[in-house]
Amino acid sequence: xxxxxxxxxxxxxxxxxxxxxxxxxxxxxxxxxxxxxxxxxxxxxxxxxxxxxxxxxxxxxxxxxxxxxxxxxxxxxxxxxxxxxxxxxxxxxx
Amino acid sequence: xxxxxxxxxxxxxxxxxxxxxxxxxxxxxxxxxxxxxxxxxxxxxxxxxxxxxxxxxxxxxxxxxxxxxxxxxxxxxxxxxxxxxxxxxxxxxxxxxxxxxxxxxxxxxxxxxxxxxxxxxxxxxxxxxxxxxxxxxxxxxxxxxxxxxxxxxxxxxxxxxxxxxxxxxxxxxxxxxxxxxxxxxxxxxxxxxxxxxxxxxxxxxxxxxxxxxxxxxxxxxxxxxxxxxxxxxx
Numbered sequence: 001x002x003x004x005x006x007x008x009x010x011x012x013x014x015x016x017x018x019x020x021x022x023x024x025x026x027x028x029x030x031x032x033x034x035x036x037x038x039x040x041x042x043x044x045x046x047x048x049x050x051x052x053x054x055x056x057x058x059x060x061x062x063x064x065x066x067x068x069x070x071x072x073x074x075x076x077x078x079x080x081x082x083x084x085x086x087x088x089x090x091x092x093x094x
Numbered sequence: 095x096x097x098x099x100x101x102x103x104x105x106x107x108x109x110x111x112x113x114x115x116x117x118x119x120x121x122x123x124x125x126x127x128x129x130x131x132x133x134x135x136x137x138x139x140x141x142x143x144x145x146x147x148x149x150x151x152x153x154x155x156x157x158x159x160x161x162x163x164x165x166x167x168x169x170x171x172x173x174x175x176x177x178x179x180x181x182x183x184x185x186x187x188x189x190x191x192x193x194x195x196x197x198x199x200x201x202x203x204x205x206x207x208x209x210x211x212x213x214x215x216x217x218x219x220x221x222x223x224x225x226x227x228x229x230x231x232x233x234x235x236x237x238x239x240x241x242x243x244x245x246x247x248x249x250x251x252x253x254x255x256x257x258x259x260x261x262x263x264x265x266x267x268x269x270x271x272x273x274x275x276x277x278x279x280x281x282x283x284x285x286x287x288x289x290x291x292x293x294x295x296x297x298x299x300x301x302x303x304x305x306x307x308x309x310x311x312x313x314x315x316x317x318x319x320x321x322x323x324x325x326x327x328x
Contacts, residue, residue, distance in 0.1 A: 026125050033223060036219075036220060036223065037129065040128050040129045
């Protein structure tokens, strides 16, 4: 039966100030029930303060076949990482 | 303290918790199985607190005979199909929510009621969401939902017979319950059952220890492990 139901992706914000993080997916007949199922499946042990559900079909994902053109060029450009700066001693929380 | 009221409320929670737990491994979908189990566990938590107020929780849950249980007959009714379970949950959770709200200022039950009412509000919402979808769903789901409500309606009068030790306006509680349940049933394009809720043709003497046929079997299953292995622990 759940095979007939659409798949939803669940995003949970664990604390105020943090962003929503992908927690998993579930089946539900509509958005309202998806939200409730997400509450039962992913926030039972006080993992969250806010939930988003998104139909899985609404997500456009990069394809594993395109992995190289998408991500490879970034790997050999270490100058893009902020690792060439001296960090003054006074700077905290970095 | 008179333990009668704690026993009545505790037995409601315990027995319904066990009925809902019977869905484990049998629910129509995994997501719903988890939802029903969560509700069962919420109720079990309430039952433990309430039964501890009345005595030793294990002794009360596992070693009492059928006639010593004080739960409503509604909560012991077998699960039936999913719509039947949802109907039972809608009728009971709406009652339990308003009951706990009314008990918020009670010196004995207030602390529990204030905490549990949030859980119960979710149970009620869950049952309401499903009532709306099954009622206003397919011909099949509407028929099942209506049959569930029709079959359980005659057990609902018992909920509003005063329980000794609970200082409540029971009539007001019943009016609130009826208005709320009626609104959901009508929104779900279902009929409010026409059968009697009180009087000779209605059911319900669970609070006096009289229970329906299937309750004995349920108790046997619930109690057999503890009775076979007294004092066993993991």
